[in-house]
Amino acid sequence: MHIKRPARVLFVLGMVLVLLGAAAGQQAIRRYEQAVLQSADQRLLHTGHTVDQAIAAALEDAFRILSAAADTPQVRYAWERREPRQAALALEKALAEQPTGFCSALSVQDGTPSPASQQLHGLRFAPQVTPDSPEEALVCLDDNGGMYLALLRERSSGLYDGLVLELSAFYDQITAALPAGQENYREQVLLMDVRGTTLILPQDGAPTAVLLSDSPGTASDAGAALLHHQNMGEEGASFVALSPADGGASSVRLAVTPAGTDTNGYFAVGVAADYNVFWSPMRSMAARLVCSAGLMAAGLVLLVILLIRTSGKSRRYRQELAVVQAKAEAVEALNRKMSQLAHHQRLEMIGTLTSSISHEFNNLLSPIMGYSLMAMEKLPEEDGPLYDDILEIYNTSVRAKTLVQRLSDLARRNPETLFRPLHPDELVKKVMSVAKPAKPEGVTVTLDLDCSGVQMEGSELQLSQILLNLVLNAFDAMKDRGGTLTLSTRLEGENVCFRVQDTGPGIRPEVIPHIFEPFFTTKSEGCGTGLGLAIAAQMVEDHHGDIDVENRLGVGAAFCVTIPVTQPKRS
Secondary structure, eight states: OOOOHHHHHHHHHHHHHHHHHHHHHHHHHHHHHHHHHHHHHHHHHHHHHHHHHHHHHHHHHHHHHHHHHHTSHHHHHHHHTTOHHHHHHHHHHHHTTSOOOOSEEEEEETTEEEESOTTSTTOEEOTTOOOOSSEEEEEEEOTTSOEEEEEEEEEETTEEEEEEEEHHHHHHHHHTTSOOOOTTOOEEEEEEETTSOEEEEEETTEEEEEEGGGOTTSSHHHHHHHHHHHHHTOOEEEEEEEOOTTSOOEEEEEEEEOOSTTSOSSEEEEEEEEOHHHHHHHHHHHHHHHHHHHHHHHHHHHHHHHHHHHHTSOHHHHHHHHHHHHHHHHHHHHHHHHHHHHHHHHHHHHHHHHHHHHHHHHHHHHHHHHHHHHHHHHSOTTOHHHHHHHHHHHHHHHHHHHHHHHHHHHHTOOGGGOOEEEOHHHHHHHHHHHHGGGOOTTEEEEEEEOOTTOBEEEOHHHHHHHHHHHHHHHHHHHTTTOEEEEEEEEEETTEEEEEEEOOSSOOOTTTGGGTTSTTOOOSOTTSOOSOHHHHHHHHHHHTTOEEEEEEETTTEEEEEEEEEOSBOOOO
């Protein structure tokens, strides 16, 4: 079959559009993934800061209490006699009067710990670790496999006073204030000492201390990431492999807050989260998007082929098609007035959904802006470069939020909502001419128009839909017992007030707070969608106006719509 040149061009154009659509969809998914990852990193870093602050506060209190207890005469006397064991016992007696959660006092001489408690048999520091600083926080082990954290303060060269905390109790203390993890992933806190030798991570519900140099392949990648950020002195987040002792390995996102001058100074804090479950909805969405795009592409190709085949058919078929099209156009012309309202409602629903999506993106941006402001407030005045960096993050978030709002506004625009000059009284007359066939028997309509010569800017279609919806609702309220419908226009300052008042039964007080909510209706099932007043309220807002209701139960209700004017009435 010979394919004419226009058909070939149409076919090529269709394929190009399919490819462009696929590329745009892929890029949109990629950008969404990046946004999700950045938001998750911010959450992990915030968790790391919270843990870091908890560590700093807990150790500061413990060292303060330790310093006060070590300054007692009994402890000083024991050290003067070079009796570490007696110094530990005297220190434990002094610490017993303090509100600490320690399990034993401790003295250290020449790198050898001497606990006061007899239960800590064979207490020793982790291999390759000995105190060499004025203040230390070191992991200790005993012969029973227990793991502890020793807090040491140097008294003189080679002599230390200290106290021993259970590692699990210390870990639970610093993580107790953390917010609950999200439903789709769980956060894990990892700690590494400043030497880069000992890694503390949760395992089977309890913390475990791992000596990185003696345990190759055990949390090695997470330890290496912590050590790298510690050595660089920079915060960061990256994907690493977490390999606990049970042999199971997983790819996690690890955010690190290194120990430094502005942190706790003893431990680098890492917060890891397994994203396998987190990414599952994204993959599912991508699969559905690919399937939808494939179906659309297949439909487009079939449509193009149909057009090509149709172009090669005989004149008889083309005439039949022309007849069908003429009949369709005639039917469309007859029903256009009825379908305009439904078509506009669908457009407004799409705008509402778009606004909801924009709201969700705003929820992602709001924590970033909030945390940025909190960080700027807590920074010292001399830290200018870091303040400028955080300020840039905040300003970028503000620009992103503005862009989301512009996209939402654009999604609600269509050629039918373009504003033009209108006259309020003429608009009311047109609406009543359309609504007249729907007027029930026993209902009287009164027009009280007082805006002759007034001009305003607005969408005739939208304003007509607003007034028509209010009029039809009033008719429905009075269809059983009759009554009077009064439509009035008034110039109130710089606004035109449209008032639609009926003498129906009125609106129940408990219903009034919900009448402008989408999908809320008091009509029986199948008699209303609950969208009319919600859409009307949205259209009024687009005109920078207001809509309000006045109600007297048993007497009637009145809706007032105010729209700004552009040309006031001449005197």
